[in-house]
Amino acid sequence: MSETIAVIPGDGIGREVVPAAVRILDELDLGLSFVMGEAGDDTRSDTGEALPDRTVRLVENSDATLFGAAGETAADVILPLRAAVGSFANIRPARAYPGVDAVKPETDLVFIRENTEGVYAGIENEIEPGITTLTRVVTDDASRRIARFGFDYAAERDDPVTVAHKANVMRATDGQFLESIDGVAEERDAEYDTALMDALAMQLIMQPEEYGVVLCPNLAGDMLSDLAAGLVGGLGLLPSANIGAENALFEPVHGSAPDIAGEGIANPTATVLSTAMMLEHLGYDDTGTRVRAAVEETLEQGPHTPDLGGSASTEDMTSAIINRL
């Protein structure tokens, strides 16, 4: 069984960290086939479209996609790509690693973000110049689906579940989110806590060790997972998976990082860990574990890219990971 992986580096450091991950995949010699796809700012300059149809087809017809980042065109690229894989859940683990300076070394969190609704459903309007609106969508179906996924994930890790919300203000929409999740919890006899997302932002900084899986509406998941990146040593470390019923897309949480793009110093960790998540998703559990172990050893012993306080290049760090595989 040889799976086809769509590989879309995109813009900025995506073009540095995705090839690093592909080097590692090549080394593993799993017989995967890689098909390169184009998307992002440069693709728009070249073709007039940030996300050409053929890239969408490629993603739809692949077994999984590895994506880097898109710059200014991010919303035009990543939101349709997440939709192309039918992704309803965005998994964002944020944990601290020995060897990397972290504000809170006890942090070991996984954000499970609802990926189809909330304010990201994209229903925005300009009523007239100076007056704009945004419509949120929250449905019972999507909220139950993310709840089932989140409770399963937490059960596997033996983690507590915290549901982030702001139902005291957004009574209808976040109220629905809570009600649906409560329905699923009741069916399964699962335990969980709820937390107002503003208070949770503070608690996550003060006592991240108290939390495990954090189940979030779309925008809250985006913001709280970046906050958690700050706890563990930066965006260069955080992987993510966009999971659909039959397809999935894996990408670092960070963006195109134009401030360091082209210098060859981007930290490959986030993308390599996203690749480990992809391998596990495809059923290569042992290989995923091996990749993770090689990354962890490299984080502990170096070499480190500048964001981690070192002076290694992307290539140096990638070679070190490969040597430890």
Ligand code: ATP
């Ligand atoms: P975008 O609009 O594409 O999201 P951005 O300017 O928001 O771009 P991010 O990629 O989100 O940039 O990164 C935010 C900060 O974190 C930048 O200073 C960037 O250099 C740093 N950063 C992000 N990813 C990495 C990485 N892999 N290695 C090193 N530094 C990184």
Ligand code: MG
């Ligand atoms: Mg950004």
